[in-house]
Amino acid sequence: MLVHIWFGFFAVSFATALYQWLINGRADIFAALVQSTFDMAGLSVEIAIGLIGVLCLWLGLFRIAEQAGLINILSRGLEPLFLKLMPEIPRGHASHGSITMNIAANMLGLDNAATPMGLKAMQDMQSLNPDKETASNAQILFLVLNTSSVTLLPITIFMYRAQQGAADPAAVFIPILLATSASTLAGLLAVSYVQKINLLNKVVLTYFAGFTLLLSGLASYLVSQPTDQISAISSLLGNLTLFSLIMLFLGYGWWKKVNVYDAFIDGAKEGFDVAIKLIPYLVGMLVAIGVLRTSGVLDGILIGVEYMFTLFGFNTDFIQALPTALMKPLSGSGARAMMLETMSTHGVDSFPATLAAILQGSTETTFYVLAVYFGSVGIRHVRHAITCALIADAAGITTAFMAGYWFFH
Numbered sequence: 001m002l003v004h005i006w007f008g009f010f011a012v013s014f015a016t017a018l019y020q021w022l023i024n025g026r027a028d029i030f031a032a033l034v035q036s037t038f039d040m041a042g043l044s045v046e047i048a049i050g051l052i053g054v055l056c057l058w059l060g061l062f063r064i065a066e067q068a069g070l071i072n073i074l075s076r077g078l079e080p081l082f083l084k085l086m087p088e089i090p091r092g093h094a095s096h097g098s099i100t101m102n103i104a105a106n107m108l109g110l111d112n113a114a115t116p117m118g119l120k121a122m123q124d125m126q127s128l129n130p131d132k133e134t135a136s137n138a139q140i141l142f143l144v145l146n147t148s149s150v151t152l153l154p155i156t157i158f159m160y161r162a163q164q165g166a167a168d169p170a171a172v173f174i175p176i177l178l179a180t181s182a183s184t185l186a187g188l189l190a191v192s193y194v195q196k197i198n199l200l201n202k203v204v205l206t207y208f209a210g211f212t213l214l215l216s217g218l219a220s221y222l223v224s225q226p227t228d229q230i231s232a233i234s235s236l237l238g239n240l241t242l243f244s245l246i247m248l249f250l251g252y253g254w255w256k257k258v259n260v261y262d263a264f265i266d267g268a269k270e271g272f273d274v275a276i277k278l279i280p281y282l283v284g285m286l287v288a289i290g291v292l293r294t295s296g297v298l299d300g301i302l303i304g305v306e307y308m309f310t311l312f313g314f315n316t317d318f319i320q321a322l323p324t325a326l327m328k329p330l331s332g333s334g335a336r337a338m339m340l341e342t343m344s345t346h347g348v349d350s351f352p353a354t355l356a357a358i359l360q361g362s363t364e365t366t367f368y369v370l371a372v373y374f375g376s377v378g379i380r381h382v383r384h385a386i387t388c389a390l391i392a393d394a395a396g397i398t399t400a401f402m403a404g405y406w407f408f409h
Contacts, residue, residue: 005386009288013295020296032294040290043333044282048275051115055271058116061246062098063267064253064260071097078103081207085197086138088128095124099142105242107152118146119274119376126377134381135374141191143373143385148183148392149364151176152218153237157361160340164348170222172357175403177219179362183396190388274376281375285367289330298326317409318401320345320352324359325400329393332365355404362396 017033020026065071075097082089082096089095098121105114121142129136135143154176162169192199199205225233253260292298306319320342327335339360343353366389374382 006284006288009292012297013291016295016297016300029295033291036290036294037287040286041283044286045279047282047286048279051278052272052275055116055119055275056268057271059120059271059274060264060266060268061249062101062117062120063270064258064263065249066094066097067258067263068249068253068256070249070252071101075100078207080203084201084203085192086141088136089125089138090128093124093128095121095128095138098124102142103145106146106149114146115372116271118142118373122373122377123274126379129377131381132377133379135379135383135385137195139374139379140383140385140388141188141195141197143370144187144191144388144392145184146373147364147366147369147389148180148187148396150180150184150215151361152215154361157357160336160343161348161357164340164343164353166348171407172354172361173222174219175358175400175407176361177215178403179358179396179400181215182399183363183392186395187388187392190391191384194384194388277378278372278375281371282368285371286331289334289367292330293327293334298323301326315405315409317351318355318404321355321359321404324356325397328359328363328397329366329390330368332368335360335365351404351408354408355401358400358404359397362400363393366390366393 017029020029078100079091079096082099083091098117102114102117102121105117122139125136125139157172157176158169222233250260302322305322306316309316323338324335327338339356342356346352
């Protein structure tokens with residue numbers, strides 16, 4: 001399926017560019033397309049190089065925690081759940097620890113820690129994968145959970161709104177929480193349907209009840225705080241958790257008499273190798289996304305959607321935020337640029353800008369996550385991963401629109 005989507009991006013872009021040239025008289029469109037391929041290829045290398053330091057840091061720290069036995073201890077809390085959702089991963093396997101750390105980092109909005117831990121989890125699961133070029137059931141579920149990405153503390157969204165002068169930067173907190181929760185639930189249901197996972201057993205239901213209480217408790221606490229302090233409290237909680245985790249890894253390793261420096265260096269070397277392996281996959285995916293955007297395909301979709309809703313007499317105030325929704329599954333930086341452009345054009349506290357912020361926090365960047373996570377272990381056949389991930393995206397984006405109208409329109 002991935003090969004058809006990838007080729008389709010280029011084919012649709014070429015057809016649209018021909019239309020732009022022959023009908024709209026844009027003789028420069030092909031020069032722009034070629035330039036976009038160069039730009040996105042360069043961006044791919046920049047992203048990979050930017051990941052090297054972060055991957056070296058966190059895989060080095062992860063190696064310390066592994067050698068000290070800390071990862072096994074931390075994973076025991078969620079292992080019963082993973083044994084039900086990912087039955088092919090045996091009890092006590094290293095995957096449980098790395099998956100636990102990745103999910104925890106995602107929930108706290110710690111992107112700089114979540115990605116390295118996610119790549120480590122994918123590598124651990126690859127050791128159990130009988131077909132190294134085809135995604136296993138466990139890897140697909142894990143990827144979909146990452147693309148849906150429940151985030152308890154959307155710190156970066158708060159920061160962007162604060163920088164743009166929002167009266168209440170954290171006003172979008174509850175709508176984002178609703179959207180990202182809907183995305184995760186839809187993704188889990190889609191994968192469970194395909195893989196025939198029973199979500200109604202006692203273990204899974206108990207954990208879901210616990211997660212629901214955790215989400216409700218955190219949301220209630222933050223909402224009860226003064227509105228001008230929610231963003232600062234969220235940032236403090238996230239960064240305090242992150243540095244406390246670093247100290248836990250180092251301190252526990254030192255207490256267990258692990259040579260923490262040598263262990264760190266060994267893990268950091270692995271991080272460098274992973275980052276370099278990602279470059280071909282990033283180039284392939286980001287160049288395809290770049291030509292799709294430059295050709296005007298996304299603009300055409302936007303015009304079509306606005307025409308359809310206007311034709312049937314529906315409210316179209318959401319149209320100005322739609323570019324963020326269209327870009328979100330394709331490019332994180334593109335969606336962020338669309339969000340900031342909407343804030344600048346319409347005002348940060350306008351309905352379109354507020355809705356764009358909710359959309360930005362509703363899901364992860366599906367095709368980027370797919371390229372990075374599967375690319376890091378050389379997976380070429382993704383099976384039902386894209387379909388389930390896009391179902392999660394659709395649920396998150398739809399809920400974001402509904403929550404935006406509910407809270408702010």
